[in-house]
Amino acid sequence: MVNDVNINYSQIDRFKRERLFEAFDKHYLRIIKKSSKRQQEYTVDLIALSPEGKRVTFIAWKWLGLAVLFLLAFVSSGYYLTGHFDLDHALYVLPVTIVSLLLSGASVYRLFCTSERKYVFYTSFGGHPLVEILINKPDKKGFDAFIEALRERICQIALSHKIPKDSLQAGEMKMLRRLTEKSILTSDEYEKAKVKIFANKG
Numbered sequence: 001m002v003n004d005v006n007i008n009y010s011q012i013d014r015f016k017r018e019r020l021f022e023a024f025d026k027h028y029l030r031i032i033k034k035s036s037k038r039q040q041e042y043t044v045d046l047i048a049l050s051p052e053g054k055r056v057t058f059i060a061w062k063w064l065g066l067a068v069l070f071l072l073a074f075v076s077s078g079y080y081l082t083g084h085f086d087l088d089h090a091l092y093v094l095p096v097t098i099v100s101l102l103l104s105g106a107s108v109y110r111l112f113c114t115s116e117r118k119y120v121f122y123t124s125f126g127g128h129p130l131v132e133i134l135i136n137k138p139d140k141k142g143f144d145a146f147i148e149a150l151r152e153r154i155c156q157i158a159l160s161h162k163i164p165k166d167s168l169q170a171g172e173m174k175m176l177r178r179l180t181e182k183s184i185l186t187s188d189e190y191e192k193a194k195v196k197i198f199a200n201k202g
Contacts, residue, residue, distance in 0.1 A: 007153065009146040011137045015113065019134065023150060027157045029131065042184050044130055047161060048172040051154040053121045053147070055135060060114035063107050070104035119147055121154075125169050125200045126176060126193030128185070169197050 007023035020032040027047055033040045077097040121131040136143050163171075173194060180190040 007146065007149045009133075009142070011134050013116070013134060013137070021131075021133070021146070021150075023153055027153075027161075029150075031131065040184070042179060042182055044179075045171065045175050046150075046154050047157045047163070047168065048123050048175050049121045049130065049154050050124045051121075051151045051158070053119050053131075053151070055117065056120050056129075057117050058115055060111050063111040063114060067104055067107035067111055070100050070107055074100035074104055119143075121150070123172055123176070123193065125172055125197045127196050128176065128189060128193040130179075166201070169201065173197055 007021075009021045011019040013019070016036075018032075018034040020030075020034070022030045022032075023046065024030060027045060029044045029046055031042055031044065074097055077093050077100060081093050081097060117135040118132045119135055120129045120133075122128060123130050133143070133147065176185060176190055176193050179185045180187060185193075
């Protein structure tokens with residue numbers, strides 16, 4: 001029998017953005033993400049998730065690459081200035097040096113903003129990372145308890161609902177399409193997941 005007690009959990013990241021999770025009505029998970037400018041809410045069917053989640057460190061490679069690029073530009077222009085310093089060169093190269101330093105700092109800040117450690121639950125057939133929970137926030141004990149309760153509920157649902165594989169795949173695809181229509185997933189993400197689901201048929 002699936003536990004009927006709701007599982008609630010809330011998190012606040014370092015930029016005061018709030019994440020609320022609520023498992024309800026036996027096999028649904030409501031996710032609410034709040035920031036100062038917007039609120040995003042959607043529901044996931046737990047039967048579509050694999051209970052084996054993963055700890056993942058999300059690194060914003062784009063911002064890391066830009067930070068390195070602008071830092072190299074800063075070092076190169078600074079080195080050029082020290083070896084060829086005169087007023088004419090300074091007028092052209094000094095602004096580039098300053099701008100490169102500022103852009104490098106801005107890229108490092110964006111890298112810090114967008115890189116996080118998360119525990120991720122993926123969909124069973126499409127393998128899409130659908131539920132992302134910040135690791136050890138607000139504390140390790142609460143985080144571990146919530147992850148264990150959520151995994152247990154996913155396993156219980158799978159055991160108590162003997163649903164054919166084709167029906168599970170169709171349900172997962174329908175859910176992903178609904179989330180795409182709500183702009184939770186991009187069209188590219190949906191198409192990639194759909195390809196994997198079709199590859200698992202048979």
